[in-house]
Amino acid sequence: xxxLYQNPHEAQLLFGRGFRAGMDRxxxxxxxxxxxxxxxxxxxxxxxxxxxxxEVAAQxxxxxxxxxxxxxxxxxxxxxxxxxxxxxxxxxxxxxxEDYNISYKGSKIPRPMRxxxxxxxxxxxxxxxxxxxxxxxxxxxxxxxxxxxxxxxVIGIAETGSGKTxxxxxxxxxxxxxxxxxxxENEAEGPYAVVMAPTRELAQQxxxxxxxxxxYLGIKVVSIVGGQxxxxxxxxxxxxxxxxxxxxxRLIDCLERRYAVLNQCxxxxxxxxxxxIDMGFEPQVMGVLDAMPSSNLKPENEDEELDEKKIYRTTxxxxxxxxxxxxxxxxxxxxxxxxxxxGTAGKATDLITQHVIMxxxxxxxxxxxxxxxxxxxxxxxxxxxxxxxADMVAKNLDKLGFRVTTLHGGKSQEQREIxxxxxxxxxxxxxxxxxxxxxGIDIPDxxxxxxxxxxxxxxxxxxxxxxxxxxxxTGVATTFLTHGDSDVFYDLKQMLxxxxxxxxxxxxxxxxxxxxxxxxxxxxxxxxxTVFAH
Ligand code: ADP
Ligand code: MG
Numbered sequence: 001x002x003x004l005y006q007n008p009h010e011a012q013l014l015f016g017r018g019f020r021a022g023m024d025r026x027x028x029x030x031x032x033x034x035x036x037x038x039x040x041x042x043x044x045x046x047x048x049x050x051x052x053x054x055e056v057a058a059q060x061x062x063x064x065x066x067x068x069x070x071x072x073x074x075x076x077x078x079x080x081x082x083x084x085x086x087x088x089x090x091x092x093x094x095x096x097x098e099d100y101n102i103s104y105k106g107s108k109i110p111r112p113m114r115x116x117x118x119x120x121x122x123x124x125x126x127x128x129x130x131x132x133x134x135x136x137x138x139x140x141x142x143x144x145x146x147x148x149x150x151x152x153x154v155i156g157i158a159e160t161g162s163g164k165t166x167x168x169x170x171x172x173x174x175x176x177x178x179x180x181x182x183x184x185e186n187e188a189e190g191p192y193a194v195v196m197a198p199t200r201e202l203a204q205q206x207x208x209x210x211x212x213x214x215x216y217l218g219i220k221v222v223s224i225v226g227g228q229x230x231x232x233x234x235x236x237x238x239x240x241x242x243x244x245x246x247x248x249x250r251l252i253d254c255l256e257r258r259y260a261v262l263n264q265c266x267x268x269x270x271x272x273x274x275x276x277i278d279m280g281f282e283p284q285v286m287g288v289l290d291a292m293p294s295s296n297l298k299p300e301n302e303d304e305e306l307d308e309k310k311i312y313r314t315t316x317x318x319x320x321x322x323x324x325x326x327x328x329x330x331x332x333x334x335x336x337x338x339x340x341x342x343g344t345a346g347k348a349t350d351l352i353t354q355h356v357i358m359x360x361x362x363x364x365x366x367x368x369x370x371x372x373x374x375x376x377x378x379x380x381x382x383x384x385x386x387x388x389x390a391d392m393v394a395k396n397l398d399k400l401g402f403r404v405t406t407l408h409g410g411k412s413q414e415q416r417e418i419x420x421x422x423x424x425x426x427x428x429x430x431x432x433x434x435x436x437x438x439x440g441i442d443i444p445d446x447x448x449x450x451x452x453x454x455x456x457x458x459x460x461x462x463x464x465x466x467x468x469x470x471x472x473x474t475g476v477a478t479t480f481l482t483h484g485d486s487d488v489f490y491d492l493k494q495m496l497x498x499x500x501x502x503x504x505x506x507x508x509x510x511x512x513x514x515x516x517x518x519x520x521x522x523x524x525x526x527x528x529x530t531v532f533a534h
Contacts, residue, residue, distance in 0.1 A: 033062045085118055100139040106338035110150055112142040120149050122177065125170060128213045138163035143340045145170055148316065153298070153334040156318045158342035160466045165209040168195070168269045168316045173210075175267050175314065176242050177217055187240030190260060191222075193267035194292075195245045196285060198275040199436060200225040200413060201420065206271060207245050219243060224260070226250045227413030234259025248276060248284035255291050262292045266313045268333075273319040273326050282325060289333050298335035321459060351469035354501040355478045356492065364452055364480050365396060371450060371478060372402060372430060378447035379423070382432045383464050385453040393452060394432040403427065408434040435460060451479040458491035486512035 019028050037059055044051060080092035088096075093111065097103065102112060113119040116129055116137060137145065140158040147154050148171025158164055176192050195210075197203045207223045214221055222236045224246035230253060237244065237260045244251070244260070254260045268289065270276065276285055296313045315334050319326050330337060359367060372380060382397075384390045387410040397404040405419040405428040416436075423431045435455065449468045455461050461479070468475025481492070481504075489512040496503045507513050 030063065033059070036062075080114075085114070100142060101343045102139050102143045103341045104143070104338055105341075107336065109338055110146040110152075113137060113146050114142065119145055121145070121170060121174060124177075124217060125173060125213060128216045129170075131216075132166075132212050134166070138167075139342045140164055140340065141167045141170075143342070144168065144316075147338055147340070148172070148314070149174060151175070151312055151314045153315045153337040154317070155322075155330055155334065155337050155339045156316070156342075157320065157322065157339065158318070159320065160463065162342060164271070164318050165206055166213075168271075168318070169206075169210050169213055171314075172243070172267050172269065172316075173213055173217060173219060176219055181218075182220070182240040182242055184240075186264065188238065188261075189263040191237065191244040191262070191265055192242045193244070193269070194251070194262065194265050194288065195243065195269040195271060196248050196251065196276065196288065197245065197271040198247065198279050198281065200227060200247060201416065201436070202272065203245050203247055204417070210243060210245065214243065221245060224250050224254055225413075230254060230257070230259060246288075248281040248288060252284040252287045255288065262288070265292050266296050266311055268292070268313065269316040269318070270329070271318050273317050273329065274321050274323055275319075277323065277325040277329070282329070285329065286332075300335065320463065351474045352465055352499075353474070353476045354465065354496060354499055355476070356481050356496060356501075356504050356507060357478065358481050358504050358506040361482055361484070365393075367480065368393070368450065368452060369397070369400060371448075372397070375448050377429060379426065379429045380431070380448040380450060381446055381464075381467050382430060382450045382452050383455070384432060384434060385455065387434060389453065390432050390434055397430060397432070402430050404430040404432060406432045407436055409436050435464070447475060449475065449477040451477070454479055454481050454485040454488060454492070456488065458488055458495055461488070461492065461495070481507065486510065489513035490516050 019025055040055070080088060080096050083092060096112070096114065100112075116126055116134070119126070119137070121129070140156055140162050144154055144156055144164075144167040148168060154168075156164060156167065172193050172195075179192055180186065182192075195203075195206055197206055203223050203225045207221055210221050220241040221243045222233065222241040222245070224233045224237070224244055226247060226249065230250070233250075234254060234257075237254070246254075251260075255262065270285065273285075276282070292313065296311055298312045315337075317326070317330060317334065317337075357367065368382065382393060384393055387408045390406050390408045394404050394406045405422050407416055407419050407423075411419070419428075419431070422428045432452075446468045449465050451461070451464060455464060465475075465477035468477060479492075485492075489507060489510055493503055493507055493513040496507075
C-alpha cells in the first residue's frame, strides 16, 4: 500500500563493475550493459546528438563480452585434471600450481608439464622413464623439465627426496642427444655436461640415476670423485664420455693436472649448492665454471633474443636454502634464471613427527638402546657429531646384538660403499653416521632418525631429519638434547612450534630458547638475505 514500494529502485552497482551474490553474473552483466545504453540514449535525446558509429560498435562489443563474461561457473567447471591441455585456463594453471605447491620467480616461464605424456621429451626418454617405474612426474620435475628443455637457467629449491636428480638429468640427456655423438674427433675436447655434487656418495647416487636413463641412449657417464685413482679417472674421460659427475675438489684437480678438459661442456648442474659452499668448495666450483668456454654464456641483457640455432650454456643449480654465497654464485654464473620453489624452502616436511628429549650426556646410551628396541626391525639412522662417537655408539649397539653399521668421513670410500649398500639392502637396520650422510643421500624407507647428538645448527637438523618422511611416507625424528646444545635452543624451539610438535618444558623454559644467540632477537632483514615470494 505504501507508494514507496510501488516503484522499487534497482541500485546500479558501480556502473556494472560490482555484482550481487547469488544471481547469474551474465544476466547482471547484460543488464548493466543495457542500462548504460539506455542512459546514453536518454542523454543523446536530450542533447539532440546522433549516435556515433564507434559508440555503436563499442556497445556491441560490450554486449558480446557480457555474454562471454565469466563463463566460468562453479557448478559446471571441471577440475584441471579432467581437462585436455588445450582446455586449461589461466585459473586452472593457478590451481595446478597450488595443488603441487609450485612457485616461480622470473620472466617468460613455460607452463609446467602435467604428466609425462604432455612433456616434450623424446619417446626414447619417455620409454626409459616408464622402465624406471616413474608413473607421474614429481612437482619439481613438472616445473623444471620444461625449463630445462628450453635451455633456461634454473635455480631449484626443493626438499631432499623430491626427485631433483631426474629433473635435471632428463633435460641434460635431451640436450646431449641433439649433439654429434662422441667420436675420436671430439672426445679429446671433454664431456658435454658436468654435474657437481658435494660428496662422493651423492655423486654416486646421481650417477646411478643418470645411468638409469642414459643407458638406453648409449650416453656414457663417468664419475670423478676422491678416493679412487685419478689417473684411471682421467683415462676414462679421455676414452670419451658425454657426462661427468664429480665432486668439485677432485674435478679441479683433474683439470689442473690436465687429465681432463671442458672445452665443449655447456651443460652444468650444481647439486646441493648450499652444501658445497658450506663445505668450503666455493673456489673449486668457481674454478670449474671458469674452465668452461664463456663464449656460450647467454647474453647478460635478458631482453635480448636468443638465437635458436646457437648453443648456450645452461646452468642448473639446486639448493635447499639460498644463503648469500649461493646467491653470489647464481648472480655470477646464471643468466636470467627462473627460481622454482616447491613447498616452503627449508621447512621440514609435515610428515615427520619430531620428538625432542632433554637428558644428560650419560643417559644417552641407555635411551638409545631403549628406542631401538622399541623400533624392532625398522630402519633407523643414528646421527652423531664426531667419528669417535660414531664408532663408540656403533660398538655398543653391536655388543647388544643390533645389526649396525657406520658411515663417516674416517672410513675409506670402499668401506663407506659397503656400509651404505648393506643398509640399503637391510642387512643392517641401524646406521650410525656423522653428517657425511646428512644430506642428499637417498636411503629409502628410513622409519626413524635419531639425533644422538644435536647438530650445531638448525639447517643441519633439518637435513638430518629429512632422511625420514620421504616420498610421501611418514617418519619419526627423535633428538637427544643436553644443556650443552644451548646455542641452538632458540632455533630448535621455533622449529618445533612451526611444526606443531611438542616442545619439552625444559627447553621451553630455558633462557637460551627465548633469544636468538648474539642477543638480537629477530634481526631485521639484511640486503643479502633472499626472501622467496610464494
Ligand atoms: P632429491 O635429489 O630431491 O633428494 P632424488 O633425485 O635423489 O631426490 O630422488 C629420490 C628418490 O625418488 C629416488 O629413489 C628416485 O629414484 C625416486 N624418484 C624420482 N622421481 C620419481 C618419480 N617421478 N616417480 C617415482 N619415483 C621417483
Ligand atoms: Mg639430490
